[in-house]
Amino acid sequence: MHDLLCSQAKTFLSQPIPLFINGTWTNSQGGKTTDVIDPSSGLKVATVASGNEQDVDMAVVAADKAFKTWSALAPKERAHYLNLLADKLESEAQTLAQLEALDVGKAFVNADGFDIPFGIECVRYYADLSVTADYGKTLELKDIEARVHRAPYGVCGFIFPWNFPFDLLMWNVMPALAAGNTVVIKPAELTPLTTLYVCKLAEEVGIPAGVINVVVGAGRAVGTPLIEHPKTRRISFTGSSGVGKQIASMCGQRPIPCKLELGGKGAAVVFDDADLDNAVEQLAGAITLNTGQVCCTATRWLIHENIYDQFVEKVTAKLKSTIIGPGIDPKTEMGPVVSQAQQDSVLDYLSKGLTEGAVEVLAGGKVAVDGHDGGYYVAPYLLTGSPENICFKEEIFGPAAFLVKFKDEEEALDLVNSLEYGLANSVFSADLARCGRVAEKMIAGNSWINAHNVFAYGLPYGGINMSGVGGGVNSPETFYDYLRDLTIARPLG
Numbered sequence: 001m002h003d004l005l006c007s008q009a010k011t012f013l014s015q016p017i018p019l020f021i022n023g024t025w026t027n028s029q030g031g032k033t034t035d036v037i038d039p040s041s042g043l044k045v046a047t048v049a050s051g052n053e054q055d056v057d058m059a060v061v062a063a064d065k066a067f068k069t070w071s072a073l074a075p076k077e078r079a080h081y082l083n084l085l086a087d088k089l090e091s092e093a094q095t096l097a098q099l100e101a102l103d104v105g106k107a108f109v110n111a112d113g114f115d116i117p118f119g120i121e122c123v124r125y126y127a128d129l130s131v132t133a134d135y136g137k138t139l140e141l142k143d144i145e146a147r148v149h150r151a152p153y154g155v156c157g158f159i160f161p162w163n164f165p166f167d168l169l170m171w172n173v174m175p176a177l178a179a180g181n182t183v184v185i186k187p188a189e190l191t192p193l194t195t196l197y198v199c200k201l202a203e204e205v206g207i208p209a210g211v212i213n214v215v216v217g218a219g220r221a222v223g224t225p226l227i228e229h230p231k232t233r234r235i236s237f238t239g240s241s242g243v244g245k246q247i248a249s250m251c252g253q254r255p256i257p258c259k260l261e262l263g264g265k266g267a268a269v270v271f272d273d274a275d276l277d278n279a280v281e282q283l284a285g286a287i288t289l290n291t292g293q294v295c296c297t298a299t300r301w302l303i304h305e306n307i308y309d310q311f312v313e314k315v316t317a318k319l320k321s322t323i324i325g326p327g328i329d330p331k332t333e334m335g336p337v338v339s340q341a342q343q344d345s346v347l348d349y350l351s352k353g354l355t356e357g358a359v360e361v362l363a364g365g366k367v368a369v370d371g372h373d374g375g376y377y378v379a380p381y382l383l384t385g386s387p388e389n390i391c392f393k394e395e396i397f398g399p400a401a402f403l404v405k406f407k408d409e410e411e412a413l414d415l416v417n418s419l420e421y422g423l424a425n426s427v428f429s430a431d432l433a434r435c436g437r438v439a440e441k442m443i444a445g446n447s448w449i450n451a452h453n454v455f456a457y458g459l460p461y462g463g464i465n466m467s468g469v470g471g472g473v474n475s476p477e478t479f480y481d482y483l484r485d486l487t488i489a490r491p492l493g
């Protein structure tokens, strides 16, 4: 399968890949390395340096030093660097899409068609926004001349999960850089490849040393010292709700501001007047996109009783026709899950769900793909049963959904709002007034109408409750999250 890789990707993967600290490719001070595994085959594709506390210290000190000059640049000078980076990313989009597909196991068509181009758009969005942004305002007060001055924080730390390495990097790091901060990034240990490749391209376009630093490694070895480092001024964490709580508590000890983007268990409510083909397309897509490893996707499908059987017939046919294969293969529609551990976890949920009394609507689970025996493939599975079932309540993070019939709007809303997660839900109906009403009552950061997984720059995206706190991504507000307010005042007379 690696015959499909372009020469740039092959060259990049051919040598052990060091950490990127202070503009220099550096081996870990601890001398450790980690193997990057292709989930489509279970085989090693690269060796990457695995960092420790000393590496984090070097990275944060470098970022702190670089902050003095990076923050002193005019916004348009920083935007110029970011636009150069966007051009470079564009010229290497194929390589990035291949590396992302190889690393995560995601279908190349998705990496190439969405992840990479949408991520690059983000660079330009924040570069443009930073030039016209509001870096302060005058306050109209009695007897005091006063203003608010907005300044960057300094070193911002980022800790990422493995499902959308490139997009999450862009969505979170670009606003911080555009606002004048410098960054230390800890990618997920499973999927560091595109993040490191971005460093190579950032170096090539001349982004100054120390502005972007990447330390790959385990959560406790790298993530924790990054949070605890006295010169780290804020943290953005994307990952599971469980780890997110620990991160919040560590940030609270310092204390430093902390943005959490966490797990989800999104619902889709399909009324009996909905465009059924569209609902089927959207919801089958919701669990096959990135093999269902999407925080905001719909995995609780609430279907009106009048159309339940029809919906099931259509959606099962659609899911059965999904082409499962290696991520890097352009014919693949759904790749494997990211790791053996993730495969075990997704299958474990299936077995627990059945033990608790769920019934299979579509039998899926572990599946072999010809010629790729070692890959971590899971065919889509659908269950139905009680909303008390573990598979209705917990985030499975695989190609699985749980169906429940409902009678009316109130019952559907009760089901949607029965969990502590609050990331994204959707409603499907021809009655747009009803859609708007239901959308407002679903307790989450995002409600989508007649679609699921809707993203655009300028459309704020974030979670509430167990799904996140402290801001979101993809909007002007995200940019301002990376500026701190300073009030400057002079009493008059």
Ligand code: NAD
Pocket: 159, 160, 161, 162, 163, 164, 186, 187, 188, 189, 217, 218, 219, 220, 222, 223, 224, 238, 239, 240, 241, 243, 244, 246, 247, 261, 262, 263, 264, 294, 295, 296, 395, 397, 423, 463, 467, 468
């Ligand atoms: P995870 O929480 O296990 O790990 C996320 C990151 O935290 C990794 O880089 C990991 O190394 C690091 N980490 C783990 N323990 C740590 C510690 N003690 N100190 C510091 N860092 C630590 O999540 P995952 O399995 O990589 O990703 C899947 C989860 O991410 C899902 O729950 C998914 O919903 C969520 N997610 C949320 C969003 C969003 O925007 N809300 C986006 C993508 C993924």
